[in-house]
Amino acid sequence: MPDVATVDLAHSYLQKILLSSVYDVAKVTPLSSMNKLSARLGCQVFLKREDMQPVHSFxxxxxxxxxxxxxxxxxxxxxxxxxxxxxxxxxxxxxxxxxxxxxxxxxxxxxxxxxxxxxxxxxxxxxxxxxxxxxxxxxxxxxxxxxxxxIAPFDDEAVIAGQGTVAQEMLQQQRDLELVFVPVGGGGLVAGIAAYYKAVKPGVKIIGVEPEDAACLKAALAAGEPVTLPQVGLFADGVAVKRIGSEPFRLAKAYVDEVVTVSSDEICAAVKDIFEDTRAIAEPAGALSLAGLKKYFGLSGPGLAEGSHRGAGQKVAAILSGANVNFHSLRYVSERCELGEQKEAVLAVRVPEQPGSFLRFCELLERRVMTEFNYRFSSRDSAVVFAGIRLSQGQQELTDIIDRLESAGFAVQDLSADETAKLHVRYMVGGHPPEPLNERLFSFEFPEYPGALLKFLTTLQSKWNISLFHYRNHGAAFGRVLAGFEVPEVDHQAFGRFLTELGFVWQEETQSPAYRLFLGNRPG
Structure with a gap:
């Protein structure tokens, strides 16, 4: 039972929210049903569309x-x-x-x-x-x-009250919501929404959502007072706040029921979900609360199995708080969203440096879709492949894949949670070979479908050693591969016939300046 002072605080803010002057410029935004995500979760998910404000933000x-x-x-x-x-x-x-x-x-x-x-x-x-x-x-x-x-961005009573009008609209639009997920940066939005709901309908649970690398509310709740984080991640820059506001914390401490933290990959997956359900493109901070909703119900995060449906049949909502996204950041979102839902794994696999090793590796994957395949010759004994694999059953499927590869003699390391690997190393696999090679470089195109890379490698079997290989699945109709072969000069004519018989669209890239600078034999 909340004490009298706590109730009075909520009702004080309720009055401020009801008297707020926001609609001279702001508009009532829709509370849209997310039908696709609702079907996956087994409960009804709504999205408050603050991206539709004149400035595309609450x-x-x-x-x-x-x-x-x-x-x-x-x-x-x-x-x-x-x-x-x-x-x-x-x-x-x-x-x-x-x-x-x-x-x-x-x-x-x-x-x-x-x-x-x-x-x-x-x-x-x-x-x-x-x-x-x-x-x-x-x-x-x-x-x-x-x-x-x-004009403070969040630590101000009038600002908090203005943000609280979001909750006022939500209650009018859907009276039987049971959980509301709210993004947290400086805390103005979650404070206003929590105060309104606890004054009018206190049974509604308010869940604050923060990035794992900018969780200032979580830190303040643990300390019992606002604390300053030494640093914060900048991917979700709209909530990259080192210290929660004093007044927002006073309200959040009293009225926020729970705090969920999410990774950048989970935020990327939520951006994708919003696009697939609404065709809106949220900024990372704008998709933060939906990422928290999905994690809460078991659709993302380690150890949470898809389909757990903790809230089966419930009506729940998340705030799409903004859509002022930097267009170029969508490249990163596209790369990382599958990892955020455990639909892709990134592995480092050590394979013997001998003809047929790549093919045997792909055969062990049993026609699973390869999203990426990077390799550069580094020694005559063994090679390390950087591989991306599409998953359909989450962590258990990944465990089975690793067990199968290791049983066949391949050493495997899971890099799916390695930020350095995902941010940098995947684009840096390569370099000059450790010894001079009679190498020729070719780009290939082939029709993209499940098992296409396996078929490509099967067709590519030959007496010429593959010395470089890069493939990345981007969901296009054609797969694109960059491959190097060790071809002695006496074999050039035979190798030309081999390329013709392959039946793939190809082009020689041996004279590419980029190849010669970064991947070819060292000068001199």
């Missing part, structure tokens, strides 16, 4: 509610904030709509696309410092020296 709500409460004198002096993301755009549009001058201090490292977006919305951009902390310090200096009102 941040507009809190910024406008704070600026709407300024006095005439404060409006005349103007406002200032520091942000390189969604808060900047929310403040710029809110201030412009009320005729208030807004200075947005952004780090000098901010991409031009974000700077241009703030300027289009009417904000004056001031670039200062190389980090958010330096920009924020300068923004607060301007507030003191020029009399401007500093």
């Amino acid at each position: 941040k507009l709500r809190g910024a406008y509610n704070r600026i709407a409460q300024l006095s005439a004198d404060e409006c005349r002096l103007g406002v200032v904030c520091a942000s390189a993301g969604n808060h900047a755009q929310g403040v710029a549009l809110s201030a412009s709509s009320r005729g208030v001058d807004a200075v947005i201090v952004m780090p000098t490292t901010t991409p031009d696309i974000k700077i241009d977006a703030v300027r289009r919305l009417g904000g004056t951009v001031l670039l200062h410092g190389q980090s958010f902390d330096q920009a924020n310090e300068h923004a607060q200096h301007l507030a003191r020296s020029e009399g401007r009102v500093y």
